[in-house]
Amino acid sequence: MTSKTDAIYDWVDERLGLSELAAFARHKTVPVHSQSFWYYWGGISLFLFLVQCFTGVLLLVYYRPGAEAYESVRQITFVMHFGWLIRSAHAWSANLMIFSILVHMFSVFFMKAYRKPREFGWLSGMALLGIASVFGFSGYLLPMDELSYFATKVGLQIPAAIPWIGPAIANMLRGGPDVSEFTVQRFFALHVVVLPAIFLPLLGFHLWLVQRHGNAVPPSVEALPPSERKAMPFLPNFLRKDLAMWLISLNILALLASVFPWALGKPYDSLAPAPIGIHPEWYFMSPFEMLKMLGAVLPGEIGEIAGILLFTVGIALWVLIPFYDTSKEQGRRGRAAHYFGLLAVFALLVTTVIGYWTIR
């Protein structure tokens, strides 16, 4: 019996190199220090992405894009057994995923894990966050209720404000001058085919880089001599903790999805006025509020263009941080990058709070 399984293992190993992988996994370690807690957030994001794939496929079973979109979501929510739960889990998990990606991003930023040789990890991570937000934006329209209609209408004003080419881009995204069943059809194609096709290989690249370079340690730990640094084996110690985190995430998700089921509004009506108190999702609240504030100072088109310029410069600075803050020594640039990060967190939090505060 054993010799037979050994023989099969050898046969496969010779062709796929399993023992190299096993040896790699055995030697993989994860640093242990006071900031180790933040290492879990990439894994939590990955887990929530898997939940998105799974619940997304389940929703695809009954969802119909185009003119019937609202009716099919109504059917999923109120007719199919537990359809409300699947839909609620998909919506909640999307929000939790964006949240955990943001936590992951800021922890990487403040641990300075974007420095050599991990620049590509940072860049691919930023691209993944960008795609995740487009996932969020396109998925938000798919039920075609009142809120999704106005959210998409307003959201597409941002690309529309780009000088010269803006209106053409917005029309292309909308499939016409107004949000309609053509918009939901193309957002659907984007959401379930185009975005996953870009996201998955990029995610593979991102994870491969993590294996290649291992976990970065914060500068304070990096300054210690190697003999004073601690680490735990990935197999089974860290993996066990990782899976425990996944289980905790799943429980939180199940609790939120079942206790606070995601609502479905009235079907969209292109003639109805926007409902009172309409506001963007929390992860778009900050840019929304910044644009609003800027609009108060610089009214009209100037304000719109200034806003887009501000975001473009801010995001470019953020994305290009590995090429600015390169030195391992705690120099002036390192400190500047740190303060830039603190400023970004502060601005995001404050504008988000103001945004929610001023909802009428």
Add this chain to the structure above:
Amino acid sequence: MNEETNSGIIVPEHLEPGEIRTRRAFLAAAGAAGLAYTAALAYPIYRYLASPEEMALSATAVTEVTLKDAQKLPLGAVLMFKFGTAPAMLIHHEDGRWIAMTAVCTHLGCTVQYEPQADRIHCACHGGVYNPYTGANVSGPPPKPLTLFKAVKNDTGVEVSRA
């Protein structure tokens, strides 16, 4: 060094027999909890995917269908309709008889058709032939006859019910 107890279980030397029992109880409890957890996840997913099937089941409970205006069907004509979820046919024979039966071939489930010229029911998939008055399988591969329904004509239509 490991010892073998008389129940055949290998006991690592550093463990007392009492510890083995609690460890085994713990593993059993953890396994049961894991199973219960997986079942709690799988049950809603199963019910969600099975929803259309359950809806169809309630439709197959149908025992009677009223075909409105079917009394106007000319002699030698056929009307296809759904009895529950499955296709069925109502034939108004040249001799004035009203015959209703299922239209699902008993061979491999294709929908059969009434051919007035040949006065037969024919299945195009594998050439099965049925009697258009009794539903009896006449030739070809069908193993069983088509199920007959009771058809009663009245002033507003034809009532079809399970015979």
